[in-house]
Amino acid sequence: MNGARFADFAVHSRFLIVVSGIPSPVSLVMNSRSLPAKIALSAAVVALLLGVQAMLGRYFNEYVQQIVLYAGINIILAVSLNLINGITGQFSLGHAGFMAAGAYSAAAFTFYVGPQITARFQNEAAGSNVVFIVALLLSAAAAGIAGLLxxxxxxxxxxDYLAIVTxxxxxxxxxxxxxxxxxxxxAGMTGLPLMTNFVWVAALMVLCVLSVRNLAISHLxxxxxxxxxxxxxxxxxxxxTTRAKVLAFVISSMWAGVAGALQAHYIQSAHPGSFTFIRSIEVxxxxxxxxxxxxTGAVVTAVLLTGLTEVLRSITGAFAVGLSLVLFAAVLTLPRYRSAMRQSAMGWLLWLRWPLLSGVALVAGFVFGRDWLxxxxxxxxxxxxxxxxxxxxLLRPQGLLGRGELSWSSLRRSRSATTPEAEGASERSEPVDEGVRGTL
Amino acid sequence: MDITQQLINGLTQGSIYALIALGYTMVYGVLRLINFAHGDVYMLGAYGGFFAASALGVTSLIDKGGSAGILQVAAIFAIGMLACALIGIFIERFAYRPLRSSPRLTSLITAIGVSMLLEFGGQAVFTPEPRPFPALIDNRFLQVTIVGTALALMVGLQLIVTRTRVGRAMRAVSLDRAAASLMGINTDVIIAFTFALGSALAAAAGILNSIYTPTIDPLLGVMAGLKAFVAAVLGGIGNIPGAVLGGLLMGFAETAVVAAGYSSYRDAVAFGILILVLLLRPSGLLGRVAAEKV
Amino acid sequence: MRHEMLNTNGFRRGGALACVLLAALAGCKQPDGATSQNGGAAGGTAAGGGTSTGGAATADIGKAAPYKGDNILLGEYGALTGSTASFGNSTHNGIQMAIDEANKAGGVLGKQIALQSEDDAGKPEEAATAVKKLINSNNVLAILGEVASSRSLAAAPICQKAGVPMLTPSSTNPEVTKVGDYIFRTCFIDPFQGRVLAEFARNNLKAQTVAVLTDSKQDYSTALSKFFQKEYKNLGGKVVAEEFYVTDDKDFRAQLTNIKGKNPDVIFIPGYYTDAGNIAIQVRSLGMNQPLLGGDGWDSPALMQIGKKAVQGTYFSTHYSADSPDPKVVKFVTAYRKAFKATPDSNGAVAYDAARLMIDAIKRAGSTDRAKIRDALASTKNFAGVTGNITIGPDRNAVKPIVVLQVKGDKLAVAAAIKAG
Known part of the structure; x- marks a missing residue:
C-alpha cells in the first residue's frame, strides 16, 4: 500500500461520514448527548409507528400489511448483512443460517417456556409481550453465538474461502x-403464537438501521x-482487524436472528425450508x-425486491415489469451514446437498438404467446x-446507490455527491488473491 | 463385500463431482469468478443428452429391449457436450464479459441471475416433472464405465492444459491477464475457450450421472453444483488436480458417512469436513498459501 | 375516531407493546377488556389463533370481507415451482379439470366457477403470502391446497382467522385440521396409512424384518416412516435398518448398500414417486430382489415410466386405482388423459375430488355464506369421489378406504383393500 492510496482511503472515510447522513433531523437528535431528547425521540417514533399501524389496519388489507412486514424483515436482513459484505468487505453466504438459529431458539422459547410465563401475568397481552421480548433477546444471543463461531x-x-465456509x-x-x-x-415447528406485528417489525427495523449506521461512522x-x-x-x-471482523459477524448475525424470530412469530411456524441457502442469496x-x-441502498432494494416478487405474480404485472425494465435500461445506457447522438441520427438508432428489439420481443411474446406464458x-x-x-x-455494476447514501443533502445536490464515490468503487481493482495465481 | 461396494460407490460419485468441480476451478483460475450457473449447465447437459437420445432413436430402441451401440452413445455425449460448450460461451459473452473490470461481487450476482434463469426457465420449458433417462450403458459395467470415462476426460484436460498452445495461453491468462494480453494472447478467446471446456465437462458429468441415477429434472444441478463447488474449494480453487482430489474426497466422505450409519447427517458432514480442512489449510488442500505482499 | 382506532386489533396489540416499552415514560394504561389475540394464542396451539375474541364488538376482526363476486371464485395455493412442483402441478390440473367440468354442467348456484391460483414456491412463508392475497385481494370464496403439510399449516391459521373454508387435498399430517373448524381434508392421515402399510407388510407379505429409507427433508416421509415403524414393531416385526436421503439426492447406492448388508425381507420407502422409481432401479442394480413398499406418494404413472422393470411387483398404498373398472374412475382417467396428455397421479385425483367436494358443498349450502359452506363441508356424507366415498368425520378428516396396489406389467392390481379406520 503506497502513500497515495492511503491518502485516498483517508479522504474516502471522511467523505463517507459526511455523505452517510440518514434523515438529518433524526441524526441531530440521535447524535445529541442529552438523554431526554433521546427518550422523547423514541417515544415519538413509537407513537408514529402506532399511528401508521392503525392506518395500515384501517386502509390496507392483510395481504398488503404482510408485504409491508416482509419488507421490514428484509430490510433488517439486508442492512445487517451489509455490515459484513459491504462495510467490512468480508463475504458471507450464510445469513439464512443465522436467521434459522434465531428463529428456532425464539420459537422453542415461546413454545415450551412462553405459556408458563404468560400464565403468571394478570394481563395476558403484557405477558405475551414480555415473552416475546425475551424470545427476541434469546434469538439475538443464539444467532450472535453462531456468528461468533x-x-x-x-x-x-x-x-471466496470464507464465503464457502459461511x-x-x-x-x-x-x-x-x-x-x-x-x-x-x-415438519418444522408449528402452532407458534402470533406475536409479530407492524410495530415490532418497524421499531426493530429502525433500531437496526440506526445502529448499523451509527456503527458505520463510529471508531469501530x-x-x-x-x-x-x-x-x-x-x-x-x-x-x-480481528476485533473489527469478528464484531461485524456477531452484530450482523444477531440482527439476522432477530429477523428470523420476527418471521417465525408472524407466520406462526418455523420450517427448515425457509432458511435454505437460496434465502441467503436473496439477501x-x-x-x-x-x-x-x-x-440506504440496502433499504431501498429490500423494499423494491419484496414488492417486485408480488407484482410478478400476475401476467400483466410481469409484462409491466418487463417493459419498465426495458425503459430503465434505455435510460441507463443513454449517456454512452450521447456523443454519437450529437453527431448523427444513427446515434439514436444505436442507442435504441437493444431497447427496441427487446421491447418488440416482449410485446410479441405477450401478444402471441399469452396462453403459453x-x-x-x-x-x-x-x-x-x-x-x-x-x-x-450489467448496466449498473456498482449497484443502485454505489457506496453513497441517499440523504437530504444528497437529494438536494441531485446525487452529484454519490457519483465520484461510485466510480471510485468500480475503478479500484480488486486485490488479487496471490494464492490462486497461476495454479492452473 | 459391503466395504468394496461402498468404495466403488464413493469413487463413482466422487468422479462425477470431480468432473463438475473442474469447470468451477478452471473458470475461477482465469477469471476469479465463482460461476454459480455451472451446476445448471450440468443440468442442461443432462437434458441435452436426453433429447439427443430421443432424436437419435436410442430411447425407443432401449425401450424395446435393445441396447445402445458405442457409436450412438458417443454421439449422444458429443451432442450434449457441444451444446453445453456453446451455452457456456454464450453465458460468458453476455453475462460475464461486460463486467470483467467491475468488482467481483457484481459478476457473482449476474452468475446467480443466470443460474436462476436456467433453473426457472428449465421449469417453464421442460416442466418440473422428472423424466426417465435411457439406460445407455449396461448395469454390469456401469460404474466402471463412469469412472473410466471421467478419468479419460480428466487426463485429456490435463493434456490440453499442459501440452498445447491454448493450454499454455490459459495458464498465462490465469497467471496475469494483463501481461498475457501484452504478450499477444487474445484473452477474450482464451476465456471463452475455458468456459467451453468447463461446460463440456459439466455436460459429460450430467449425462454420466443421468445414466447412473436415471431421472432428470430442472433442479438437478442445484445440489450437485453446490457440492462440486465445495469440492473445488476443498482441493484449492483454481487448481486442476485439486478439483479432482476434492471431488473424489467429497464422494468418499459422503459415502463413508452413510456407510457408518449416519445418512441423515450426510450433507452436514460434507460441509463439516470442508470447514475443518479450510481451518487447517486456508487455501484448500493443494492451493498455494497466499503470500501477502505489502 | 379514537374509539374506532381502538377497535382495530393492531392498535390494541400495539398499545400493549407501547406499555411495555414506555411504561415508565408515558404512563400508558392498557385499555380495559382488551385481551389481545396474540395473548390468547400464546398457549402453544394454533387452534386458538383466530377464534379467541374479546367480545361481541371485536368478533369480526380479521374476518374476510363477505363474498361479493359475480361468479364463484375459488382460490388455490400450491408449489408450482421448486423441488415439489410436480405435485403442485398435478394438483392444479385436478382442480382445474373439476372446475371446467362443473362449468360445463352449468356451474353452481347458477354461476360460473373461476379459479385463482397462486404459487408458493414450496416455502411456508410464501404460502402465508399467497393465502393472504387470495383472501384479501381476490376475496375468494373458499381455498384449496396444499400438498405439503408444512405449507398447509402455515396457511391454515390465516384461513381459520378469516373464516374462509380451506380444503387440503393431500396434507396427511394430523395437525392440519386441528387448526380450527374451517380446515378440512380429503385424504387419510399418516397414522392410518402407516398402520395399514405395517399390517400389510407383517400379515400379507409375512415380513419378519424390514428396512426403511426415509426422505429426511419431507415431513410427509418422516411422519409416515415414524407411524409405520411404530405399528410394525407393535406387530412383532423388526426394523433392521433406517436410512435417510434428502429430496434432490439422485444417488442412493451408499444407503442401499447398507440395507443390502442387513438383508431385510421388505424395503419400505415412504417417499415420493419422483425418487421411488430411481431408488427401485438402484435397488435392483445392486442385486437386491426384495419386495419394495411405498405410500400414496408413489402413486403416479411416472413411477412405472421411470422404474420400468425395477418396480415390477412392488406394492404401494393409495386412495384408488387408476386401472379400476369403476366407471367414475374410467371417466376421470380418460378426461384427464385428454386434457393434460398424462395419466393422473394420486395428487391429481385427490385434488379433483377436493374441488368437486367443495363445489358440492357450495351447492348444498345454497349460498355464498362461508359459514354455511363450512357447515355443508362438515356434514359431507358418502360423497362419491373417484378416490372412494368420502365422509367427513367429526375432526374434519376424510373417512375413506385405502387400497394397496401391486405393479403388474403396465397395470396396477389391487393387493388389498382396507375399509376406513
Whole structure:
C-alpha cells in the first residue's frame, strides 16, 4: 500500500461520514448527548409507528400489511448483512443460517417456556409481550453465538474461502435442525403464537438501521472500512482487524436472528425450508443491488425486491415489469451514446437498438404467446426476477446507490455527491488473491 | 463385500463431482469468478443428452429391449457436450464479459441471475416433472464405465492444459491477464475457450450421472453444483488436480458417512469436513498459501 | 375516531407493546377488556389463533370481507415451482379439470366457477403470502391446497382467522385440521396409512424384518416412516435398518448398500414417486430382489415410466386405482388423459375430488355464506369421489378406504383393500 492510496482511503472515510447522513433531523437528535431528547425521540417514533399501524389496519388489507412486514424483515436482513459484505468487505453466504438459529431458539422459547410465563401475568397481552421480548433477546444471543463461531474462521480465511465456509455453516445448521425432533424435524415447528406485528417489525427495523449506521461512522466502523479497503495496511497502522471482523459477524448475525424470530412469530411456524441457502442469496442480492456498503441502498432494494416478487405474480404485472425494465435500461445506457447522438441520427438508432428489439420481443411474446406464458406464470415470475438481476448488474455494476447514501443533502445536490464515490468503487481493482495465481 | 461396494460407490460419485468441480476451478483460475450457473449447465447437459437420445432413436430402441451401440452413445455425449460448450460461451459473452473490470461481487450476482434463469426457465420449458433417462450403458459395467470415462476426460484436460498452445495461453491468462494480453494472447478467446471446456465437462458429468441415477429434472444441478463447488474449494480453487482430489474426497466422505450409519447427517458432514480442512489449510488442500505482499 | 382506532386489533396489540416499552415514560394504561389475540394464542396451539375474541364488538376482526363476486371464485395455493412442483402441478390440473367440468354442467348456484391460483414456491412463508392475497385481494370464496403439510399449516391459521373454508387435498399430517373448524381434508392421515402399510407388510407379505429409507427433508416421509415403524414393531416385526436421503439426492447406492448388508425381507420407502422409481432401479442394480413398499406418494404413472422393470411387483398404498373398472374412475382417467396428455397421479385425483367436494358443498349450502359452506363441508356424507366415498368425520378428516396396489406389467392390481379406520 503506497502513500497515495492511503491518502485516498483517508479522504474516502471522511467523505463517507459526511455523505452517510440518514434523515438529518433524526441524526441531530440521535447524535445529541442529552438523554431526554433521546427518550422523547423514541417515544415519538413509537407513537408514529402506532399511528401508521392503525392506518395500515384501517386502509390496507392483510395481504398488503404482510408485504409491508416482509419488507421490514428484509430490510433488517439486508442492512445487517451489509455490515459484513459491504462495510467490512468480508463475504458471507450464510445469513439464512443465522436467521434459522434465531428463529428456532425464539420459537422453542415461546413454545415450551412462553405459556408458563404468560400464565403468571394478570394481563395476558403484557405477558405475551414480555415473552416475546425475551424470545427476541434469546434469538439475538443464539444467532450472535453462531456468528461468533463463523466469525472466528474469518480470521484465517479470505474472500471466496470464507464465503464457502459461511455457506457450509448455514447448511450444517439446517441439517441439524432437520434432525432434532423437539423442534419438529422436517415438519418444522408449528402452532407458534402470533406475536409479530407492524410495530415490532418497524421499531426493530429502525433500531437496526440506526445502529448499523451509527456503527458505520463510529471508531469501530472506521476499522471495519479499513479492513475492507486493505486489511494488511489497516493492521500495519494499528487497526485491530480481528476485533473489527469478528464484531461485524456477531452484530450482523444477531440482527439476522432477530429477523428470523420476527418471521417465525408472524407466520406462526418455523420450517427448515425457509432458511435454505437460496434465502441467503436473496439477501446478498439485495445488498449488492443496492450498492455494497450503502445502508440506504440496502433499504431501498429490500423494499423494491419484496414488492417486485408480488407484482410478478400476475401476467400483466410481469409484462409491466418487463417493459419498465426495458425503459430503465434505455435510460441507463443513454449517456454512452450521447456523443454519437450529437453527431448523427444513427446515434439514436444505436442507442435504441437493444431497447427496441427487446421491447418488440416482449410485446410479441405477450401478444402471441399469452396462453403459453399464462400456464407458466409461476416459473415466469422468477425468470423475470433473474433477468432483472442480470440486466441491472450489467448496466449498473456498482449497484443502485454505489457506496453513497441517499440523504437530504444528497437529494438536494441531485446525487452529484454519490457519483465520484461510485466510480471510485468500480475503478479500484480488486486485490488479487496471490494464492490462486497461476495454479492452473 | 459391503466395504468394496461402498468404495466403488464413493469413487463413482466422487468422479462425477470431480468432473463438475473442474469447470468451477478452471473458470475461477482465469477469471476469479465463482460461476454459480455451472451446476445448471450440468443440468442442461443432462437434458441435452436426453433429447439427443430421443432424436437419435436410442430411447425407443432401449425401450424395446435393445441396447445402445458405442457409436450412438458417443454421439449422444458429443451432442450434449457441444451444446453445453456453446451455452457456456454464450453465458460468458453476455453475462460475464461486460463486467470483467467491475468488482467481483457484481459478476457473482449476474452468475446467480443466470443460474436462476436456467433453473426457472428449465421449469417453464421442460416442466418440473422428472423424466426417465435411457439406460445407455449396461448395469454390469456401469460404474466402471463412469469412472473410466471421467478419468479419460480428466487426463485429456490435463493434456490440453499442459501440452498445447491454448493450454499454455490459459495458464498465462490465469497467471496475469494483463501481461498475457501484452504478450499477444487474445484473452477474450482464451476465456471463452475455458468456459467451453468447463461446460463440456459439466455436460459429460450430467449425462454420466443421468445414466447412473436415471431421472432428470430442472433442479438437478442445484445440489450437485453446490457440492462440486465445495469440492473445488476443498482441493484449492483454481487448481486442476485439486478439483479432482476434492471431488473424489467429497464422494468418499459422503459415502463413508452413510456407510457408518449416519445418512441423515450426510450433507452436514460434507460441509463439516470442508470447514475443518479450510481451518487447517486456508487455501484448500493443494492451493498455494497466499503470500501477502505489502 | 379514537374509539374506532381502538377497535382495530393492531392498535390494541400495539398499545400493549407501547406499555411495555414506555411504561415508565408515558404512563400508558392498557385499555380495559382488551385481551389481545396474540395473548390468547400464546398457549402453544394454533387452534386458538383466530377464534379467541374479546367480545361481541371485536368478533369480526380479521374476518374476510363477505363474498361479493359475480361468479364463484375459488382460490388455490400450491408449489408450482421448486423441488415439489410436480405435485403442485398435478394438483392444479385436478382442480382445474373439476372446475371446467362443473362449468360445463352449468356451474353452481347458477354461476360460473373461476379459479385463482397462486404459487408458493414450496416455502411456508410464501404460502402465508399467497393465502393472504387470495383472501384479501381476490376475496375468494373458499381455498384449496396444499400438498405439503408444512405449507398447509402455515396457511391454515390465516384461513381459520378469516373464516374462509380451506380444503387440503393431500396434507396427511394430523395437525392440519386441528387448526380450527374451517380446515378440512380429503385424504387419510399418516397414522392410518402407516398402520395399514405395517399390517400389510407383517400379515400379507409375512415380513419378519424390514428396512426403511426415509426422505429426511419431507415431513410427509418422516411422519409416515415414524407411524409405520411404530405399528410394525407393535406387530412383532423388526426394523433392521433406517436410512435417510434428502429430496434432490439422485444417488442412493451408499444407503442401499447398507440395507443390502442387513438383508431385510421388505424395503419400505415412504417417499415420493419422483425418487421411488430411481431408488427401485438402484435397488435392483445392486442385486437386491426384495419386495419394495411405498405410500400414496408413489402413486403416479411416472413411477412405472421411470422404474420400468425395477418396480415390477412392488406394492404401494393409495386412495384408488387408476386401472379400476369403476366407471367414475374410467371417466376421470380418460378426461384427464385428454386434457393434460398424462395419466393422473394420486395428487391429481385427490385434488379433483377436493374441488368437486367443495363445489358440492357450495351447492348444498345454497349460498355464498362461508359459514354455511363450512357447515355443508362438515356434514359431507358418502360423497362419491373417484378416490372412494368420502365422509367427513367429526375432526374434519376424510373417512375413506385405502387400497394397496401391486405393479403388474403396465397395470396396477389391487393387493388389498382396507375399509376406513
Amino acid at each position: 463463523v466469525g472466528l474462521p474469518s480470521l484465517r480465511l479470505r474472500g 455457506l457450509g455453516f448455514g447448511q450444517i445448521i439446517i441439517v441439524l435442525i432437520t434432525n432434532i425432533r423437539e423442534v419438529g424435524g422436517a 466502523g472506521r476499522s471495519m472500512k479499513a479492513v475492507r479497503e486493505d486489511e494488511v495496511a489497516a493492521e500495519a497502522v494499528g487497526v485491530d 446478498v442480492i439485495m445488498v449488492v443491488l443496492g450498492g455494497l456498503g450503502s445502508i 399464462e400456464a407458466r406464470v409461476a416459473a415466469l415470475r422468477f425468470v423475470i426476477y433473474a433477468l432483472i438481476l442480470i440486466v441491472l448488474m
